[in-house]
Amino acid sequence: MRLAELSERSGVPSATIKYYLREGLLPPGNRLSATRADYGEGHLRRLGLVRALIQVGRVPVTTAREVLAAVDDDSLDHHMRLGAAAWAIPHGAEPDPADPVTEAARGTADELLERLGWTFGRGAGADSPAYRMLVEAISAMRRLGYPCDVAELLPYARSAGEVASADLDLTERYEREEEQVEAAVALTVLYEPVLLSLRRLAQAEESYRRYT
Amino acid sequence: MRLAELSERSGVPSATIKYYLREGLLPPGNRLSATRADYGEGHLRRLGLVRALIQVGRVPVTTAREVLAAVDDDSLDHHMRLGAAAWAIPHGAEPDPADPVTEAARGTADELLERLGWTFGRGAGADSPAYRMLVEAISAMRRLGYPCDVAELLPYARSAGEVASADLDLTERYEREEEQVEAAVALTVLYEPVLLSLRRLAQAEESYRRYT
CATH class of the missing domain: 1.10.1660.10 (Multidrug-efflux Transporter Regulator; Chain: A; Domain 2)
Structure with missing residues (x-):
């Protein structure tokens, strides 16, 4: 054309x-x-x-x-190519490595990944941008005095696991590998506002059910 | 002090x-x-x-x-107070009301909420900022040629439901109503980077399991 x-x-x-x-x-x-x-x-x-x-x-x-x-x-290979593309997508604020709260948050993140059996995150992916984003998010919660330990994080991580599985199912609809990697990047970015808006709608629904 | x-x-x-x-x-x-x-x-x-x-x-x-x-x-009352606070938190881009893609996306959002039985979102919350954010997110996916129909959205919505339930469980740890509403607002904002980073870590783990 x-x-x-x-x-x-x-x-x-x-x-x-x-x-x-x-x-x-x-x-x-x-x-x-x-x-x-x-x-x-x-x-x-x-x-x-x-x-x-x-x-x-x-x-x-x-x-x-x-x-x-x-x-x-x-x-x-396919896994590395998906990873390289995901690595390059911006991930928000970086943690401050010298901060003691950051050190403790890193311990919590590691314990969480261990409990989930997410071996990749602890091994090759241990210093990935996504891991650093998680450490910074945990640190931010703690600095502000909100609870954020493995027990609180587990239900969020389990939901994230289901979402990731749905993400990869969507990319597998595409036939060629290049299309799959393209779709993985686009869907990672495009589904973020979908997820955040659905969470807020679900909060309203859950609040309506519990409190009225 | x-x-x-x-x-x-x-x-x-x-x-x-x-x-x-x-x-x-x-x-x-x-x-x-x-x-x-x-x-x-x-x-x-x-x-x-x-x-x-x-x-x-x-x-x-x-x-x-x-x-x-x-x-x-x-x-x-508690539900309305949570809702008023959530309503005021910024929600990203607004949909273009005159656009035909937006109109179709609104139909998809309504069908999704109906399938989920989220009656609050269809009723009093039908024009909430979260609903408009969802409509804009669906429109953006479609304009870019990515699949985003009720079938694709359902697994994301189910996960969002579990997350919202975990959110409200956390707020209920606080005793006084004012503290609960404060916590609901703070946790909505603070758990967004947690969720997005966990999703990316879970994608890496799932890709590792499926493709290596």
């Missing part, structure tokens, strides 16, 4: 697509002449992922480029 | 506490003289909530003031 059709089918303005092409977020089309190129379904899909990262995830262009480089790295 | 002790026990600098007092985010202490006042455990607790909203939730001061006004409104 030509640029105009890519723009119409994706709902992304031509000028924005040209910007993504210049920034290397979208691979070039097949050149037909000096001014025309042909784009395929892969471009349409990639455009969805770029929009998910930039519009919904509010990821800066340079970070989006790193995420996409990981998505495109087919030298890795 | 005096301001210096409040500062030490909360870890919040005295200058910041004075700023919160001036902005009305913290109620004044009991005046002992023109320059000294006495603060209680309620001030310490409230300080934790203010920090949760402003530092972790990145809520603007004016919005934090609205949330706290709802927390303090003891003319409401």
